[in-house]
Amino acid sequence: MLSLVKELCLLNGVSSGEDEVRAFIREKAAPYAEAMRTDALGNLIVFKKGAKATGNKLMLTAHMDEVGFIVNDITEDGYLKFAPVGGIDPRVVIGKRVSVGLGRVQGAIGLKAYHLVSAEEEKNVPKFEDMYIDIGARDRADAEAAVSLGALVAFESDAVEFGYGMFKAKAIDDRVGCAVMLKLLEEELPMDCTFVFSTQEEVGTRGAFGAAFSVTPEIALVLEGTTAADLPGTDSHRQVAVPGRGPVLSFMDGGTVYDRELFELMRELGEKHQIPWQLKSGISGGNDASAVQRTKEGVRVAAMSVAVRYLHAPSSVACVQDFDHMHALARKWIEAVACL
Amino acid sequence: MNIRETLGTLSAMAGPSGFEHPVAEQAAGLMRPFLDEANVDRFGNAVGVRLCGKPGAPRLLLDAHLDEIGLMVTGVEDGFLRFRTIGGVDPRMLPDRELTVLTHPSILGVVTCLPPHVLKPGDTKKAIPISELRVDIGMDQKEAERTVPIGTPMVFRGGCFDLKNGRLCGKSMDDRSCFTILLRTAELLKDKPLDVDLYVMGSTREEVSGAGAKVGTYGIHPDYCVAVDVTHAKTPDMGKGRRSNIGGGPQIGVGPNMTRWMTERMVGKARELGIPYDLEVMEGHTGTNGWHMQIVREGVATSVVSLPLKYMHSPIEVLDLADIEQTAQLLAAFAEHLGKEAGSIC
Numbered sequence: 001m002l003s004l005v006k007e008l009c010l011l012n013g014v015s016s017g018e019d020e021v022r023a024f025i026r027e028k029a030a031p032y033a034e035a036m037r038t039d040a041l042g043n044l045i046v047f048k049k050g051a052k053a054t055g056n057k058l059m060l061t062a063h064m065d066e067v068g069f070i071v072n073d074i075t076e077d078g079y080l081k082f083a084p085v086g087g088i089d090p091r092v093v094i095g096k097r098v099s100v101g102l103g104r105v106q107g108a109i110g111l112k113a114y115h116l117v118s119a120e121e122e123k124n125v126p127k128f129e130d131m132y133i134d135i136g137a138r139d140r141a142d143a144e145a146a147v148s149l150g151a152l153v154a155f156e157s158d159a160v161e162f163g164y165g166m167f168k169a170k171a172i173d174d175r176v177g178c179a180v181m182l183k184l185l186e187e188e189l190p191m192d193c194t195f196v197f198s199t200q201e202e203v204g205t206r207g208a209f210g211a212a213f214s215v216t217p218e219i220a221l222v223l224e225g226t227t228a229a230d231l232p233g234t235d236s237h238r239q240v241a242v243p244g245r246g247p248v249l250s251f252m253d254g255g256t257v258y259d260r261e262l263f264e265l266m267r268e269l270g271e272k273h274q275i276p277w278q279l280k281s282g283i284s285g286g287n288d289a290s291a292v293q294r295t296k297e298g299v300r301v302a303a304m305s306v307a308v309r310y311l312h313a314p315s316s317v318a319c320v321q322d323f324d325h326m327h328a329l330a331r332k333w334i335e336a337v338a339c340l
Numbered sequence: 341m342n343i344r345e346t347l348g349t350l351s352a353m354a355g356p357s358g359f360e361h362p363v364a365e366q367a368a369g370l371m372r373p374f375l376d377e378a379n380v381d382r383f384g385n386a387v388g389v390r391l392c393g394k395p396g397a398p399r400l401l402l403d404a405h406l407d408e409i410g411l412m413v414t415g416v417e418d419g420f421l422r423f424r425t426i427g428g429v430d431p432r433m434l435p436d437r438e439l440t441v442l443t444h445p446s447i448l449g450v451v452t453c454l455p456p457h458v459l460k461p462g463d464t465k466k467a468i469p470i471s472e473l474r475v476d477i478g479m480d481q482k483e484a485e486r487t488v489p490i491g492t493p494m495v496f497r498g499g500c501f502d503l504k505n506g507r508l509c510g511k512s513m514d515d516r517s518c519f520t521i522l523l524r525t526a527e528l529l530k531d532k533p534l535d536v537d538l539y540v541m542g543s544t545r546e547e548v549s550g551a552g553a554k555v556g557t558y559g560i561h562p563d564y565c566v567a568v569d570v571t572h573a574k575t576p577d578m579g580k581g582r583r584s585n586i587g588g589g590p591q592i593g594v595g596p597n598m599t600r601w602m603t604e605r606m607v608g609k610a611r612e613l614g615i616p617y618d619l620e621v622m623e624g625h626t627g628t629n630g631w632h633m634q635i636v637r638e639g640v641a642t643s644v645v646s647l648p649l650k651y652m653h654s655p656i657e658v659l660d661l662a663d664i665e666q667t668a669q670l671l672a673a674f675a676e677h678l679g680k681e682a683g684s685i686c
Contacts, residue, residue: 075576087456089453089456091436091468092436092453095433095437095651095654106502107503108503108658109656110650110651110656111432111654112575112651113575113651113653113654114430114653115428115627116572122430122431123467125466125467134503134509134650134656135503135504136504136505136506136507136509136658137505138587142505157438160448162447162477163448163476164478227455229454229455229457231420231452231454232417233472234454240455240457282457285457309450309452309476310450310452310455313436315436315450
């Protein structure tokens with residue numbers, strides 16, 4: 001599982017540019033898929049037969065995209081101006097290494113040398129519109145030869161284990177969900193499952209709308225990465241989730257009040273099978289569940305997530321054990337749903 | 341020597357002020373092929389010498405510092421590390437920053453950043469002071485206390501990578517790029533006769549006090565010295581004032597810290613050889629080792645030559661490799677015939 005998560009995190013897939021991730025998953029999923037297609041929004045939809053022929057009853061979804069930037073101007077001096085794609089905290093951006101476009105042109109987000117920063121300036125974080133990417137270009141024409149407007153920009157970050165059982169990479173949100181789905185695909189399943197590797201979650205769960213519409217499931221499970229704020233000095237009720245305490249179960253978030261029965265089922269199964277679990281203790285954020293839930297006549301939704309520190313930043317941190325625990329609990333939950 | 345490769349090696353090494361030893365050993369090793377001998381002195385400076393063979397010949401000292409800015413662990417809290425800075429570090433670029441914690445063996449750390457939902461509205465626009473930042477090493481309190489003693493230094497993780505057009509981006513270009521210049525200078529001079537004894541110093545503790553250069557210069561007792569360091573190149577967010585781009589060749593310092601005839605000779609050599617250069621006017625403290633070296637013992641004729649660098653004191657400092665070669669060419673020309681052509685103040 002860990003090596004799969006690593007491989008997935010190293011791929012670039014800023015919202016609407018998920019091609020690399022999709023190609024990787026398509027290849028991995030092909031041997032196990034009954035049917036596989038890519039829809040108009042780029043969602044990769046994989047159907048796998050299980051022991052019970054339940055058709056489209058159950059859909060699982062994880063998003064392929066990650067937050068990043070888009071180039072919206074090139075200056076006379078050859079610097080790239082950009083806007084964030086998805087929710088990025090401006091405090092984690094300056095001085096970071098990035099990779100621009102499909103050709104992965106290497107660059108870095110510039111900043112004023114500290115010696116030249118005034119005491120007043122030091123109190124505030126630069127705004128996105130004042131930031132720029134340096135790719136080493138001599139001038140605009142030189143930059144334009146390598147990068148065009150609209151090029152997507154991904155953070156550059158390796159995938160490594162550190163500390164005691166911890167893992168650092170970019171895009172853990174939500175390549176960990178993709179990895180869990182790929183693992184499930186490899187296994188014999190108790191019921192038919194439709195796996196949706198969705199696009200554009202980070203810019204408003206855009207991919208999930210169409211995927212849920214075409215699949216039309218009765219029940220859907222969202223596999224996600226969610227914020228962990230378990231830092232020293234943070235009140236426990238604001239920590240939301242803690243890496244290492246198992247999958248984070250959602251009863252409600254900024255987009256969805258989840259199906260109570262399906263939520264309780266996750267909790268019961270965790271207890272019964274001794275799989276650690278925790279509650280998402282902050283009602284913030286959202287995921288594909290909100291789009292899926294309101295599709296056609298409605299869909300019963302559940303979500304479980306891996307707790308991730310520094311969620312939308314190049315150096316995100318999660319606990320390796322949580323990956324396997326999420327997989328184990330999702331597996332048990334599917335077995336139970338097959339009997340519903 | 342391969343400039344890109346040498347700088348790549350040096351940039352990837354960890355050596356914050358006071359902890360330069362591995363870098364100094366490496367630096368001494370890199371100097372040896374071009375000089376008579378090179379060693380690390382008791383203050384940690386890497387010092388190499390090439391004697392010209394004339395008894396009582398004047399001494400020229402070329403200096404670049406080996407240390408880099410960094411952070412220092414001051415406590416452990418719930419498994420996360422508290423820290424202070426070593427040298428000038430902009431707190432605004434620290435959140436979600438990867439560090440190498442210099443335990444044995446070294447480990448990875450990530451500077452924490454609370455997610456926006458835990459903050460008050462508008463707080464994402466405000467910089468987080470160092471006192472509120474911690475380093476995540478993926479451990480609980482017990483493990484962290486056992487693994488990371490208080491007083492452990494940390495540096496930015498990584499080395500450097502290539503941008504377009506022979507431009508290089510990475511950490512500790514300040515000032516390992518200039519030490520690379522000194523190596524290249526020594527190489528250029530290798531088969532040329534000299535009329536001065538040439539000393540090359542990779543000095544320590546520039547970022548905190550300049551103490552390495554101060555004591556090293558005392559020990560060497562030079563007649564002339566050149567402090568080679570980086571200077572701010574033009575970037576889009578820079579205010580008014582004259583700044584040169586990277587790729588425009590060395591910047592030759594002018595002002596009280598620079599002995600006038602040394603500056604003039606440096607400019608003269610650049611013109612003679614057609615080396616692109618610019619003058620950097622500095623009205624007082626140059627922020628380089630030159631400031632300290634100038635007043636060692638009875639005083640030393642001093643020059644400051646600088647390599648233009650963008651985003652100084654960050655993990656993404658950017659320079660142009662061509663500037664390294666140009667600066668080395670200039671320094672080599674300056675060293676040749678210096679004994680015969682040296683100026684004086686009348």
